Amino acid sequence: MENIFTANIKAVLEKHFGKNAEDIFYKSQLIQYLNEKTRSANRGSKSRSSFGTLYAIYTIIEDYVKNGFDKKGDYSKYGGAAFSTLLSSAKSLPFGDKMQNHYFNNRTNSEFKKFFPLSEFKPIEHEQVKKRYWINENLLKIKVGKAHFNIAKATLEIIEEYTKTKQDAFQRFIKACKKLQKIGKKSPKKIEEFVIGLLAPNVDARLFETVSYSILKYYYHDQQIIWGFEMNKLKTENLKLYKTGRTNANDGGIDFVMKPLGRFFQVTETIDFKKYFLDIDKIQKYPITFVIKSTEPTEDLLKKIRDKAGKIYSIKATVDRYMDCIEEVINIPTLNNRFNDAVKAWLSK
Numbered sequence: 001m002e003n004i005f006t007a008n009i010k011a012v013l014e015k016h017f018g019k020n021a022e023d024i025f026y027k028s029q030l031i032q033y034l035n036e037k038t039r040s041a042n043r044g045s046k047s048r049s050s051f052g053t054l055y056a057i058y059t060i061i062e063d064y065v066k067n068g069f070d071k072k073g074d075y076s077k078y079g080g081a082a083f084s085t086l087l088s089s090a091k092s093l094p095f096g097d098k099m100q101n102h103y104f105n106n107r108t109n110s111e112f113k114k115f116f117p118l119s120e121f122k123p124i125e126h127e128q129v130k131k132r133y134w135i136n137e138n139l140l141k142i143k144v145g146k147a148h149f150n151i152a153k154a155t156l157e158i159i160e161e162y163t164k165t166k167q168d169a170f171q172r173f174i175k176a177c178k179k180l181q182k183i184g185k186k187s188p189k190k191i192e193e194f195v196i197g198l199l200a201p202n203v204d205a206r207l208f209e210t211v212s213y214s215i216l217k218y219y220y221h222d223q224q225i226i227w228g229f230e231m232n233k234l235k236t237e238n239l240k241l242y243k244t245g246r247t248n249a250n251d252g253g254i255d256f257v258m259k260p261l262g263r264f265f266q267v268t269e270t271i272d273f274k275k276y277f278l279d280i281d282k283i284q285k286y287p288i289t290f291v292i293k294s295t296e297p298t299e300d301l302l303k304k305i306r307d308k309a310g311k312i313y314s315i316k317a318t319v320d321r322y323m324d325c326i327e328e329v330i331n332i333p334t335l336n337n338r339f340n341d342a343v344k345a346w347l348s349k
Contacts, residue, residue, distance in 0.1 A: 003039040008161050016154040023144045028151055029116050030057075030123065030139040031158075036115055038162045051163070052103040053111055055090040057123055058159045060104075060135045061152050062089065070140070070152040080132025094163050095170075104133060192343055199332050199339070201269075201293055209267045212291050212335060213256060216265070217241040219338045220258065222345075227260060241265075254283065255291075263327065269293040271301060273309040280325045287327040291335075298329040 009031065013021035025031055037054055063081040064070065083104065090099040109122040125134040135152075142149045197203075198211045220239040228234035240259045256265035266279050266288055280288060292301055302323070309319045 003035070005038045005162065005165070006035055008165070009035055009038070009158050012154055012157045012161060013151075016151075016157075017149055020144045020147065020149065024142050024149060024151065027144065028139070028142050029112075029119055029121070030155060031151065033112055033115055033123075034155065034158055034162075037111075038158070051093075051095045051166075052099060053108040054159050054162065055093055055096050055099060056086075056103040056108045057135070058093070058156060059086045059089045060124060060133050061140070061155055064135050064137075064140075065152050065156065069137070070150045075134070075137050078134065080127060080130070080134050083131040083133060086133060094167050188343065188347065192339075195339060196336060199335050201295060201332070203293070205267075205269055205293065208269070208293050209255060209291075212267055212330075213241070213243050215335050215339045215342065216256065216291070216330075218342045225261065254279075254288075264288045265291055267291045267293070271304050271308075273305045273312075276305055276326070277309070277322050280322055285321070285325050287325055289328040289330060290326060291330045293332065295332045298331050298334070301329055301331065302326065 010021060010025055013024055013031070017024055025035075034054070060081055063086070064075070067073070067078065069075045069078065083101070086104060087099060087101065090096045090103075104124060105126060105128075108124055112123050113119070121136050121138050123136055123139060125136055126132065140150055140152050140155070142151055195211060195215075198207050217240075220241050223239045224236050225239065226234050226236050237260055239261065242257050242259065244254060244257055254264045255267045257263070258265070264283060264286060268275060268279075268290060269292070271292070271294070276290065279290075280286075294301060296304075305326075306319060306323055309322065310316070313319050
């Protein structure tokens with residue numbers, strides 16, 4: 001399926017292969033995979049990027065090209081690229097500083113399998129003991145008619161083009177933030193519009209998590225509870241929301257924690273009940289609030305989760321036990337309302 005960045009991919013292929021570019025685009029599984037993984041390129045900085053898997057492929061092909069295997073030589077006899085070298089190269093690339101080993105070991109191959117379940121090839125071959133890696137050369141060699149083409153250099157250029165596009169979008173986003181920072185109280189409406197724009201279903205999950213946290217932190221900050229261990233030693237304390245872990249990290253943790261109530265918050269963009277129930281199991285069925293990147297009414301979201309769970313679990317009591325652990329659902333309209341309340345409170349000061 002073509003997307004906005006497809007034109008960039010085809011332009012690179014045409015530059016390298018001329019009239020054969022179109023055939024190579026459709027015949028190459030690797031190019032088709034890149035086409036899917038780069039569809040966020042022209043959607044601005046707010047769309048999710050896919051640097052991990054792309055950089056794993058990029059660094060191994062880069063090693064392949066540096067050693068001249070795209071032109072000559074028996075790659076099957078090559079000793080492989082060292083993991084330490086590949087990881088260092090990936091981390092030096094734009095946005096690559098958080099690169100992790102699982103992109104080389106399994107993530108890329110498993111994602112590729114999702115797109116091409118019947119393919120006999122996987123992009124990355126690796127030897128665990130010696131920590132050596134190879135690109136699957138079968139995916140680099142494409143036959144069009146009687147002619148054979150190696151797409152190694154073209155693949156590198158496509159990924160470089162994607163990275164450049166995302167860098168440009170990110171820089172535009174940073175400039176917009178700095179501009180809004182200078183506006184301050186002079187034009188609060190522009191700031192409101194900017195923040196509201198980040199509360200949308202198509203916004204990058206990392207930005208959504210960050211903005212959600214900022215809104216909820218402010219929303220709760222002036223709410224107070226009275227508590228204590230002895231009746232004559234009660235104290236008044238403001239609610240404080242803490243962010244735990246790295247934004248959108250696949251670390252299995254809980255996103256926000258509130259003191260002193262001890263409420264847990266988890267940000268998500270899916271309505272797959274398995275994800276919700278897994279989060280509930282992580283904390284031993286402790287009550288949890290889900291912040292969902294959706295504009296659907298909270299009642300509908302809860303019903304969908306329950307209905308899908310009911311199709312898998314035959315025992316209603318099991319589903320009820322999990323659903324009872326969902327303390328609250330906060331959707332995009334709720335965040336919008338809380339942001340508007342925060343703006344009103346700030347302007348009245």
